[in-house]
Amino acid sequence: MITRSLFLRMVLPVVSLFGAATLMVGCGGSNAKDDEVIYIGVAGPFTGPQAKIGTDMAQGVDLAVAEWNERGGISGKKIVVIRGDDEAQPKQATAVAQDLVAKKVVGVVGHFNSGCSIPASEVFNDKKVVMISPASTNPRVTDRGYNGVFRVCGRDDQQGTVAGKFAIEQLKASRIAILHDKTTYGEGLANEFKKTIESLGVEPVYFGGVSKEELDFRAVISAIKAQNPDLWYFGGIYDQGGPLLNQARQSGLTAPLMSGDGLIDKELIKSAGKNAEGSYLTFGPDPARVPTAKTFIAKYRAKHGEPGAYSIYGYDAANVLLNAIAKSPSTKFDDLADFIHGNTFDSAMGPLAFDERGDIKGTYYILWIVKDGEFVVWEKNETAD
Amino acid sequence: MLEPLTNGITRGAIYALIALGYTMVYGILGMINFAHGEVYMIGMFIGILTLGVCTSLGAMPIGIALVLAFFVAMFFAAAQGYTNERIAYRPLRHASRLAPLISAVGVSIFLQNFVMNAQSKDIVNFPRQYSAPLVSPAFVIGDARVTWLQLFIIGLSVALMVGLYLFVQRTRLGKAMRACSQDQTMAGLTGIPVDRVVSATFVIGSSLAAAAGILFAMYNTVGKFDAGYVAGLRAFTAAVLGGIGNIPGAVLGGFIIGLTEDGTVYFWGGDWKDIAAFAALMIILIFRPRGLLGERVAEKV
Numbered sequence: 001m002i003t004r005s006l007f008l009r010m011v012l013p014v015v016s017l018f019g020a021a022t023l024m025v026g027c028g029g030s031n032a033k034d035d036e037v038i039y040i041g042v043a044g045p046f047t048g049p050q051a052k053i054g055t056d057m058a059q060g061v062d063l064a065v066a067e068w069n070e071r072g073g074i075s076g077k078k079i080v081v082i083r084g085d086d087e088a089q090p091k092q093a094t095a096v097a098q099d100l101v102a103k104k105v106v107g108v109v110g111h112f113n114s115g116c117s118i119p120a121s122e123v124f125n126d127k128k129v130v131m132i133s134p135a136s137t138n139p140r141v142t143d144r145g146y147n148g149v150f151r152v153c154g155r156d157d158q159q160g161t162v163a164g165k166f167a168i169e170q171l172k173a174s175r176i177a178i179l180h181d182k183t184t185y186g187e188g189l190a191n192e193f194k195k196t197i198e199s200l201g202v203e204p205v206y207f208g209g210v211s212k213e214e215l216d217f218r219a220v221i222s223a224i225k226a227q228n229p230d231l232w233y234f235g236g237i238y239d240q241g242g243p244l245l246n247q248a249r250q251s252g253l254t255a256p257l258m259s260g261d262g263l264i265d266k267e268l269i270k271s272a273g274k275n276a277e278g279s280y281l282t283f284g285p286d287p288a289r290v291p292t293a294k295t296f297i298a299k300y301r302a303k304h305g306e307p308g309a310y311s312i313y314g315y316d317a318a319n320v321l322l323n324a325i326a327k328s329p330s331t332k333f334d335d336l337a338d339f340i341h342g343n344t345f346d347s348a349m350g351p352l353a354f355d356e357r358g359d360i361k362g363t364y365y366i367l368w369i370v371k372d373g374e375f376v377v378w379e380k381n382e383t384a385d
Numbered sequence: 386m387l388e389p390l391t392n393g394i395t396r397g398a399i400y401a402l403i404a405l406g407y408t409m410v411y412g413i414l415g416m417i418n419f420a421h422g423e424v425y426m427i428g429m430f431i432g433i434l435t436l437g438v439c440t441s442l443g444a445m446p447i448g449i450a451l452v453l454a455f456f457v458a459m460f461f462a463a464a465q466g467y468t469n470e471r472i473a474y475r476p477l478r479h480a481s482r483l484a485p486l487i488s489a490v491g492v493s494i495f496l497q498n499f500v501m502n503a504q505s506k507d508i509v510n511f512p513r514q515y516s517a518p519l520v521s522p523a524f525v526i527g528d529a530r531v532t533w534l535q536l537f538i539i540g541l542s543v544a545l546m547v548g549l550y551l552f553v554q555r556t557r558l559g560k561a562m563r564a565c566s567q568d569q570t571m572a573g574l575t576g577i578p579v580d581r582v583v584s585a586t587f588v589i590g591s592s593l594a595a596a597a598g599i600l601f602a603m604y605n606t607v608g609k610f611d612a613g614y615v616a617g618l619r620a621f622t623a624a625v626l627g628g629i630g631n632i633p634g635a636v637l638g639g640f641i642i643g644l645t646e647d648g649t650v651y652f653w654g655g656d657w658k659d660i661a662a663f664a665a666l667m668i669i670l671i672f673r674p675r676g677l678l679g680e681r682v683a684e685k686v
Contacts, residue, residue, distance in 0.1 A: 048506045049609070179655070208655035213615050215508075215605050216396065219650035219658060222388040226528070226651070239508050246606040250520050251388075252530050271510050271607065 038079045038331075040065070040321060041100035041129075042314075043110030043120065045088035049239040053265055054112050056308025057134050058083060060315035061109050063300055064322065074326045090115045090184075097123035105129060106331050107321040109314060114138030114156075115184035121149045128333035130340070132321055134313035137261065138188045142358040148337040150354055152317045152347070154284060154364035156185070159260050160192025162365040163233070163282045167193075167258060168200045170367075171280075173231035177206035177224040177255075179244075181236035189260050190235035205229055210240070217244050218251060225253045237262040242271025249275040256280060264309045269373050281368045286377050287312050287349065296348035316347040387529040389647035395535045395604065397643020398542035402597035403620035404627070404635035405549060406466075406590030412566035412630035413586050414478070419489035420469050421594060422617020423496035428462035428595025429608045430504060436512045447515050454515075458599055459592040465496075466591025467584055475580070493613075501610040508607040516603045538600045545593055546636050553632060558585055566630065619646075622662050626669050628679020637677060641665065 042061045044054035058081075065079050073079055082103050084096035093116035100108055101123065107130040111117040117136035124131040125146040133141060133151040137159055142149055167173045176197055180190035187209060194204055205227040210220055221244075224232055232255055234241060241263040248257070258280040269276055287293035287307075296315055300307045320340060325331055328339035344353040353361045367378040403425050410418045432454045439450040473492045477484040519534040553559035561582045564572040573579045601616065602608040619642055627638025642662045649661035669677060 049508065051506050182656070208650075210655045211659055213609075213611055214658070215607055215609060215612060215615070216601075217605075218392045218396070219389065219647045220655040222392060222647070223651045223654070225388070226386075242508065242510075243605055243607045250532065250534075250606075252522075267507065271508060273513065 036077050038074055038077050038325065039082055039103060039105045040079060040318070040325075041082050041084055041103070041105035041108035041110065042318075043084040043086055043093070043096050043100065043108055043116070044112035044135075046083060046085040048087040048089075050088045050112070050237060052267060053238075053308060053310055054085075054088070057109075057112060057310040057314035059304045060134070060300065060307070060311035060313065061318040063296075063303060063311075064315045064318035066303075067299075068322050074322065079322065084110070086111055086113075086116045086120075088113045088116065090119050093117070093120040094123055096120065098127075101127045101129055106325055107132070107336065109134060109317045109321060111136060112310070113183070113185055114141060114188065117141050118184065121146060124148065130321065130324070130333060130336045132317040132340075134317040135261070135310050136185075138184050140184075140188075145357070147341070147358075148333055150317075150320070150340060150358040152313050152320065152349075152352060152360060153261075155359060156189045156260070157192050159282045159365050160189050160194075161196045162367070163258055163260065163280075164193050164196025164200065166280070166282075166367050167231055167233075168197055168202055171231060171256075173229075174202060175205045175227065175229045175231075176202060177227055177229040177232040178204045178208075179206075179220060179224070179232065179234045179236075180209045181212050181234075181240060182209040183212060183236075185262065186235035186237070188235070189262075190233065193233050193235070206232075212240070214240070215243055217247050221248050221251050221253055225251060229255050231255055232257055234259045234263070238265045238268040238271070242268050242276075245272040245275040245279070258282075261309070264368065264375055266308075269370070273373075276370045277372075279370045280378065281370070281375065282365045283309070283368050283375075284313075284364055285349065285366060286368075289377070290349055292346070292350060293348045312348050316349055316352065319347055320345050320352060386651075387527040389651040390644070391526070391529045391531050391535060393644035393647035394640060395538050395643070396647065397623075397640035398539050399597045399601050399604070399639075400616070400620045400623050400642050401636045401639025402542050402545060402593045402600075403616060404624040404639045405546070405632060406594050407621050407624040408627070408629055408632060408635035409562070409586050409590050411624070412632075413562065413569070413583055414474070414485075416474065416482075416485045417489070417621065418469075418474075418587075418590075419486065419617075420473070420492035420496065421466075421590065422613035422615075422620070423493050423500075424462050424466050424469070424591045424613075425594035425598045425601075425616060425620075426500065426608075426610065426613030427465055427496065427598070428458040428591075429598030429602045429612060430500060430509065430610075431461045432458040432595070432599035433509055433511055433602055433608055436515050440512055440514070447518060451515055455596060455599060458595040462591045462595030462598070463588040466587040466594075470584060470587040475583075497610055497613065504610065506610065508609050511602040511606050511608060513606065516606070519603075534604060538604060541596065541600065545596060549589065549593070550632065552589075558582070562586060619662050622666050626666050626676055628676030631676065631678050634676055634678035641677075 042058045046054050065081050084100050086092040086096045097120040111120050112135045114136040117133045130148045135153050137156045139155050139157050178190050180186040206224050256278050261283045264281050264283050324336045324339045328335045344351050355361050368375050369378040406421045435454040435457045439445050469492050473488040474485045522530040523533045561577045565582045623638035623642040624635045627634030645665045646661050650658045
C-alpha cells in the first residue's frame with residue numbers, strides 16, 4: 001500500500017531523478033554524429049519582398065558546399081548548410097544570428113542587407129563566429145574593427161563615389177535630385193552619393209526619403225519634377241524601384257535614373273519594362289567577362305537555373321569560408337579570422353584578398369546601364385536618351 | 386504647383402472609397418473593422434488575377450476585361466467581407482467591446498499572410514496593357530499633367546460614392562441601415578432584420594474597397610500583400626477625421642487626407658508623408674473631437 005510518506009520518500013525522488021536524467025540526455029551535449037559534420041550558416045531574406053535575391057545568394061552557397069562535399073568534405077567531414085531567414089528585417093537578424101550560433105556553426109555567409117548585417121555582426125563578434133557578407137555594402141559593416149567580419153562585395157562609400165563622379169564627369173549633370181528608402185543601405189548610399197557630388201561642386205536640388213512599404217510615389221515625384229532635374233538618384237531596392245520608375249514616367253519625369261546594386265535584378269525589368277531603359281546602376285564587374293566566372297555560371301545554370309546577381313558572391317563568400325576552415329590551423333575563431341586576413345583566395349570573380357578591416361582589396365564598382373531590357377556594362381559610346 | 390492638387394484628389398478618392406467601409410461598419414456595430422484593409426487588398430489581387438486570366442484567354446477588348454475584373458473582384462471581396470462578419474464578428478456581438486476588435490486584427494493577420502504565401506511576397510505587377518490607353522494625359526493645367534487614368538479614378542469613385550449615398554437615403558435597405566445605426570435594439574424591435582442589415586453593410590463596404598483596390602493597382606502599376614495595412618491605416622484615419630459613422634464625413638476625410646499627404650510632401654519633403662495624415666487628424670480632433678462632420682460621439686472604443 002502506498003502511503004503518503006512512502007510516496008514522498010521513494011516514488012518522488014525516483015521520478016525526479018529519472019526526469020533530470022532524461023533532460024540531460026535530451027538537451028545539450030554533443031551527439032556522436034555531430035563530430036562528423038561541419039555546420040555553416042547562411043543568413044538572408046528568404047521570405048518577403050527580397051526573397052528572390054536572398055535565395056539567389058543562398059543557392060550560390062549551396063553550390064559551393066555541394067562541390068566541397070563531392071570532393072570529400074573537409075577532413076572527411078560533410079558540410080551542412082543551416083539557413084537563417086531574416087526577412088530583411090534588422091530585428092529578425094539578431095534572432096537569426098543567435099540561433100545560428102546556438103546551432104554551432106563554424107562560420108556564416110551573410111547577411112544580405114546592411115541593416116541586418118550590422119546588428120548580426122555584433123552577435124557574431126560577441127560569440128566569436130566568423131561572418132562573411134556577400135552583399136552588405138554599408139561602410140559600418142567593417143568599420144567597427146571586428147576581426148571576424150568580412151565582405152566580398154564593395155562599400156557604399158566607394159559605390160556612391162563612383163556614381164557621383166560618373167554623374168558629374170561623364171553625364172555632366174548639374175541638377176540632380178536624390179531619393180532614398182530610409183533604410184541603412186538606401187539612405188547610406190544616397191548620403192555617399194550626395195557627399196561626392198557636393199565635393200565636386202554640385203548641390204542636389206532635392207533630397208528626401210520614402211518609407212519602405214510605400215507604393216505610391218507620386219507625391220515625391222511631383223516635388224522632384226518641380227526642380228527640373230537632369231538626373232535623379234534612388235538609394236533603394238528593386239521592389240520599389242520598379243513602381244517608382246513606372247510612376248515617374250507616367251507623371252512626365254523623363255530624366256534618367258541612377259541607382260546602386262539594390263536595383264540590379266530581373267524583377268526590375270519585369271516590373272518597369274520600357275520605363276527602366278537608360279537607367280544607370282553601379283555594380284561589381286560583369287561575371288560574364290571574368291574568365292574564372294564562366295565555369296561558375298555554367299555549373300550554377302545546370303543546378304539552379306539562371307544565376308541572380310548575387311549568386312556568385314554567395315559562392316565566393318562560401319568558398320573563402322570553406323578554404324579557411326580546411327586550411328587554417330584550427331576552426332577556432334581567431335585562427336579562421338587571421339587566416340582569412342592573411343591569404344589570397346581564388347574565387348570565381350578572380351583573386352580575393354582582404355584588408356585589415358575585412359574589405360576586399362582593390363577597386364570594385366563600375367557603371368551598368370539598362371539597354372533593351374538587359375543589364376549591360378556601360379561603355380563610353382552608349383548613351384541614354 | 387497644381388500637381389499635388391490633382392494627385393491628392395486622385396489618391397483621396399481611393400482613400401474615400403475605403404473609408405466608407407470603416408465608417409459604415411462603425412456606424413452600425415460600433416466596432417472598427419481592422420480587417421477592412423485586407424478586403425481591399427484581396428479585391429486588388431483578384432482584379433489583377435482576373436485580368437491575367439483574361440490575357441491568357443486571348444484578345445479581349447480592354448473595356449470588357451476591366452469591367453469583368455471589377456465585377457469579379459467586388460463579388461469576391463463582398464463574399465470575403467460577409468464571411469469575416471459571420472465567422473469573426475457576429476459570434477462576438479454580445480461579448481466585450483474589445484473582443485471583435487482583436488478578432489478583426491486576427492483576421493487581418495491571417496489574410497495578409499495567406500495572400501503572401503498563396504500569391505507572392507514580392508510586388509505583383511498590374512498587367513500594363515489594361516491601363517496603357519488610360520495613361521496618356523487628358524489635359525494639362527499649369528504644370529500638372531492630368532491623365533485619363535486619374536479622371537477615370539476620380540469619376541468612378543465619385544459615381545460609387547453618389548450611388549452609395551442615394552442607396553442609403555432612398556432605398557428601404559438604406560433606411561434600415563440608418564435605423565440600425567441609430568439604435569440597433571429599437572430597430573430590431575420594429576421588425577428590421579438586423580443581422581441581414583449588418584451583412585449588407587459589410588457586403589457593400591467590401592465591394593467599394595475592392596473597387597478601390599483595383600484602382601490603386603492600376604494607378605501605381607503594382608500591388609502587394611501588405612498594401613491593405615498601409616492604405617487601411619490612412620483610410621481609417623480619414624474616416625475618423627471626417628467623423629466616424631458619418632458617410633459624407635468619410636468622403637470628406639478621404640479627400641482631405643489625400644490632399645494633405647501630397648501637399649506635405651511637395652512642400653516639406655517625402656520624409657514627412659507618413660506623419661502628415663496623423664498630424665492632420667490630431668489637429669482636427671483637437672478642435673472638433675467628433676470629427677469634421679461627426680455627430681456620433683467617439684466614446685465606444
